[in-house]
Amino acid sequence: SLNLSDKTYVIMGVANKHSIAWGIAQALDQAGATLIFTIMSDRFKKSLTKLTAELEHNKEPMIVNCDVSEDQDVENAFKEIKGKVDGIDGVVHAIAFANKEDIEGRYVDTSRDGFLHSLNISAYSLTKVANESKELMNEGGSIVTLTYLGGERAVPNYNLMGVSKSALESSVRYLAQDLGQDGIRVNAVSAGPIRTLSSKAVGDFSTILSEIEKRAPLKRNIDQIEVGNSVAFLLSDLASGVTGEVLHVDSGYHIVG
Ligand code: 0WD
Incomplete structure (x- = not known):
């Protein structure tokens, strides 16, 4: 199995055990x-402290506050990390936001403020995080973000969040292009639907889940650990030749016409 015992990763976006x-x-x-x-x-x-107590190797990890909507917060967070460790080997960006009223109903009704807020937290934040973390990256650094099929297709009810994910995926490609010269890889995992705090805001989520069970090649939904294992691969040196990629961990649903 994968051995990452000499690696240090920053994980952004644990809200709860789901x-x-x-x-x-x-x-x-x-x-x-x-x-x-x-x-x-x-x-x-x-x-989070309660959750990490159950881990094997990280029972009392470093926890840093970082509201990604604030430049100063992102700058301070990586400064704080820099002061505590020799370097990092990667960053996981698992953060997104859209006001519920902006993803309900019709996309055409999206407000300007709601649009900017969602793009700010769900897409721009990756760019800022990449810029602040690059100084800390050891040789062969890797950044991974989370996206969804709604960034490629007009998925019912995903609306503004889909537009944010399109921007995020494009950002992955441009960041990969920029940071390749620094030896840093940038990729996304496009996860199938999973019940979490954030997915509560997506209307008719049960229909989306049952559609996967019926039509995806694997005829089942995926879970957080399967996403975790694929992210671990992309963070690791096993993926040293992979950058600018969007890897689908979705039971193969995206290939079905
Ligand atoms: O079906 C799903 N659940 C899918 C989710 C399918 C495919 C992709 N994704 C994506 C989401 O869009 C998101 O990018 O995966 C990522 C993680 O989402 P999640 O696990 O579904 O949702 P959740 O458990 O609610 O985590 C979202 C995090 C929370 O964590 P923390 O502890 O950091 O607060 O995003 C956070 C939110 O609070 N978040 C922010 N974090 C920092 N600054 C901000 C912010 N301004 N806004 C939201």
Whole structure:
């Protein structure tokens, strides 16, 4: 199995035990990696501390506050990390946001403020995180973000979030192009639907889940750990030739016409 015992990764976006970022944390912990977590606010600290107590290698990890909508927060977070570790080997960006009223109903009704807010947190944040983390990256650094099929196709009810994911995926390609010269790879995992805090905002989610069971090649939904294992691969040196890629971890649903 994968051995990441000499690697240190920053994980952004664990809200609770259902978070995709938590599945990623578990996969990386199992491979022996050292983990650093960033959380949006102190509100999430207690629950994260309770979760990490169950990990094998990261029972008392470094936890840093970072609201990605604030430049200063992102700058301070990576400065704080820089002061505590020799370097990092990668960053996991598992953060997105859209106001519920902006993804309900018709996309055409999206407000300007709602649009900018969603693009800010769900897409621009990766660019800022990449820029601030690049100084800390050891040789062969790797950045992985989370996206969804709604960024490629007009998926019912995904609306504004789909537009944000399109921008995020494009950003992955341009960041990969920029950071290749620094030896840093940038990729995305396009995960199938999973029940989390964020997916609660997506209307008719049960229909999306049952559609996958009926039509995806694997005839089932995927879970957080399967996403975690694929993210671990992309973070690891096993993926040293992969950058600018969007890897689908979705039971193969995206190939079905
Ligand atoms: O079906 C799904 N659940 C899918 C999710 C399918 C495919 C992709 N994704 C994506 C999401 O769009 C997102 O990018 O995976 C990523 C993680 O989403 P999740 O695991 O479904 O959702 P959740 O558990 O709610 O985590 C989202 C995180 C939360 O964590 P923290 O602890 O950091 O607060 O995004 C956070 C949110 O609070 N977040 C922010 N973090 C920092 N600064 C901000 C912000 N301004 N806004 C939201």
